[in-house]
Structure formats: structure tokens, C-alpha cells
Amino acid sequence: MTDTGLADIEVTTLRGETTTFGALTDGKVALVVNVASRCGLAPQYEQLEALQKQYGDAGFTVVGFPSNQFLQELGSQDAIAEYCSATWGVTFPMTDKVRVNGKNAHPLYQALKQTPDDDGKAGRVTWNFEKFLVHPDGRVRRFRPRTVPDDPAIVSVIEEWTGSAPAA
Numbered sequence: 001m002t003d004t005g006l007a008d009i010e011v012t013t014l015r016g017e018t019t020t021f022g023a024l025t026d027g028k029v030a031l032v033v034n035v036a037s038r039c040g041l042a043p044q045y046e047q048l049e050a051l052q053k054q055y056g057d058a059g060f061t062v063v064g065f066p067s068n069q070f071l072q073e074l075g076s077q078d079a080i081a082e083y084c085s086a087t088w089g090v091t092f093p094m095t096d097k098v099r100v101n102g103k104n105a106h107p108l109y110q111a112l113k114q115t116p117d118d119d120g121k122a123g124r125v126t127w128n129f130e131k132f133l134v135h136p137d138g139r140v141r142r143f144r145p146r147t148v149p150d151d152p153a154i155v156s157v158i159e160e161w162t163g164s165a166p167a168a
Contacts, residue, residue, distance in 0.1 A: 015077075028162075033149075034128055037079075037084070044149055062149075064093070065095050066080050066097045118142075
């Protein structure tokens with residue numbers, strides 16, 4: 001299945017710049033994650049950054065979408081940027097805060113939520129740090145929040161889709 005429509009969806013970066021999802025990911029395999037600084041799952045930032053460093057040169061990027069949908073994100077873009085940089089050393093692209101559920105959900109999440117997880121369940125984002133692995137051709141794989149970013153199920157798809165060899 002090919003869905004080039006994802007690339008055309010408008011996003012705003014954490015710095016307030018308007019772009020598209022396709023321009024932000026630059027034709028790379030992207031791991032889209034709704035992040036929240038005050039969430040108990042926030043230590044996943046460390047694994048997300050490790051994936052960025054390991055596979056970034058192989059056609060992969062993480063894209064963080066801060067969301068206060070579950071009332072655990074900091075108030076301002078500056079506070080989010082400072083927290084992610086100072087606490088976790090985040091270098092991957094981040095967007096402005098978005099809603100992931102409901103009638104005002106960001107258009108990218110409206111599209112991504114149609115993808116079922118490996119158990120066949122689509123629909124609402126259940127919590128912070130839900131992950132969507134997006135291929136530039138529109139293929140999407142969905143992983144729930146408690147699936148850690150470096151889980152073999154995620155890593156194997158990154159390696160398959162980027163054509164990168166497993167780490168030695």
C-alpha cells in the first residue's frame with residue numbers, strides 16, 4: 001500500500017517553522033512518537049536518541065510530537081526543547097505540541113491511527129510514547145507505548161526498511 005498523502009501533511013516544528021511531514025523526514029524511514037516530558041515513559045527518550053544515532057546515517061529519523069493530551073507535557077515549546085536537550089541529549093526533529101486523539105487531532109495522527117498494531121487494534125492513541133514506524137512509500141507499523149524503542153520488533157523493521165545491517 002502506498003500513501004503519499006502522509007508526506008504532504010503540514011507540521012510545525014518546535015521552533016515554530018511550518019513545513020510538511022515529508023520535508024521534515026526528508027525521504028527517510030521515520031519513527032513517529034507522541035512524547036511527554038513528565039511521563040513515566042520519558043526515559044524512552046534515551047533509546048529514541050540511541051536509535052537516531054545508530055541509524056540516522058542509514059536513512060532513518062525519529063520525529064517527536066510533544067502532546068499534552070494525557071496532561072504530562074511541559075507548557076512551552078522552549079521548556080520542552082530545553083528539557084529534551086539537557087536531560088536526554090535529543091538531536092532528532094521535534095514538532096510543536098499536538099493533539100493525538102479527538103476531533104482536533106493533528107491530521108498526521110488522524111491518518112496514522114487507522115493503522116492497526118500487531119494485535120489488529122487500530123484507533124485511539126492509548127498513551128504517551130505510542131510509536132508509528134513510517135516508510136517513505138506510506139507503509140506504517142504501529143507499536144504501543146510500552147514497546148520500548150529498541151525492542152527487536154521495531155529494530156528489525158528499521159533495518160529491513162533502511163537496508164542497514166544489524167549492529168555488530
